[in-house]
Amino acid sequence: MPDPALSWSSASYGDTSAVGPGRPVVSLAQPDVYGGETRFRPFSGRAVLAAACAVLGLGLIGGALTGSWLTGDGSADAGARTAFTAAGTLWHSVPVDQLFPPTVEGDGAGPGGADRTWIRIAVAPDTGCADAFDPLLRKALAPVGCQRLLRATYTDETQSYVTTVGLLFTKADDTAMRALRTRFGDENLDRRTDLMPRPYAAKNTVADDFTDAQRASWTISVLTDAPVVTYAVSGWSDGRGVDAPQPAEDAMASGTTTAVAQAGLGHEAKGLADRVERALRKTVSSPTKQPS
Known part of the structure; x- marks a missing residue:
């Protein structure tokens, strides 16, 4: 049984052990506050x-x-439906560290196949989506609804970059999720700069200045085996603005020479998002290990 103090219902959460001396302190904002007698006949x-x-x-x-x-x-279809439904409840039943580990290892996730390590510096309270997305992205996601949004911000070992990764738990069924995934693919909605996710700027950390103007690269993935949209957005930790952000797939393309690409910010967003998504899928596929 996981420690209740590490669940999303906990009033606050902090972890300084993963960062070490001189590293930013993990912080969690205060969550929003959810007559007759019977006769017997012999048998014939x-x-x-x-x-x-x-x-x-x-x-x-x-x-x-x-x-x-x-x-x-x-039983395959019934099992898939059960897993899909179970995934929609993970936002309140799974400990923070299981969805957003304090440290995430990215073997081969960096430019040129370099290994990456991301250290969690802040976990946002679980909220709705009203202020978490730009208006156009919120409109694009509206068909699947917003049940809950979980976010965490990470930095790399050198504290040069910051990346916010998010898990949007929707209200949709599998048909609606497939439709949204198809639309994102057909219309390239995951590549439009006016549909970038917003970062979570955690106060008193290296992500303090990680605002909309600092967004450099991002990735968005609409899942169809769970009512979840995963995303990540990355930027420099020194607060510099970015005039020409790039979707992670473009920034990771061979031969790309933009500052965003050369800094590996596409790899930061894509690598971290992929590993958080894998952790989510592993949690969904292991129902016997879920907390009660």
Whole structure:
């Protein structure tokens, strides 16, 4: 049973051990506050026979259903639906450290296959989406609704870059999530600079100045096996503005010579988002390990 103090319902959360001396302190903002007598007749021979047949029939049906469950016949769709539904509840049932680990290792996630390590410096309170996205992105996501938004901000080992990663838990079913994913792909909505996610600027950390103007690279992924949209947005930790942000896929392309690409900020966003998404999928696929 996970420590309740590490759950999303905890009033506050802090962790300084992963950062070490001189490193930014993990902080968590205060969460928003969610008559007659009965006569018996003897059984006839026919009644006894009928009862025996009924019991035998039920046994055969039950055996067939059990066999089907054990072999997986006809259970794939039901299992997928169950996992999809379960995923939608993770925002309040899974500890913070399971969704956003204090340290995330990115083997081969950097430019040229270099290893990366990201250190969590702040976890935002779980909120709605009213002020978390630019108006156009909020409009694009509106068809699936917003149940809850979880966010955390990380820095690299040198504290040169900051990256906010988010998990938007929607109100949609799998059909609506597939439709949204198709639209994002067909219309390249994940590449438009007017649809970038907003960062979480954590006060008194190296991400203090990580505002909209500092957004350098980003990635957005609409899942179809869970009612979740994952994203990440990265920038420099020194607060410098960015005139020409690039989607992570473009910034990671071979031969790209922009400042964003050469700094590896596309790798920061994409690498961290991918690993948080993997952790989410692993949690969904391991229901027996979920907290009660």
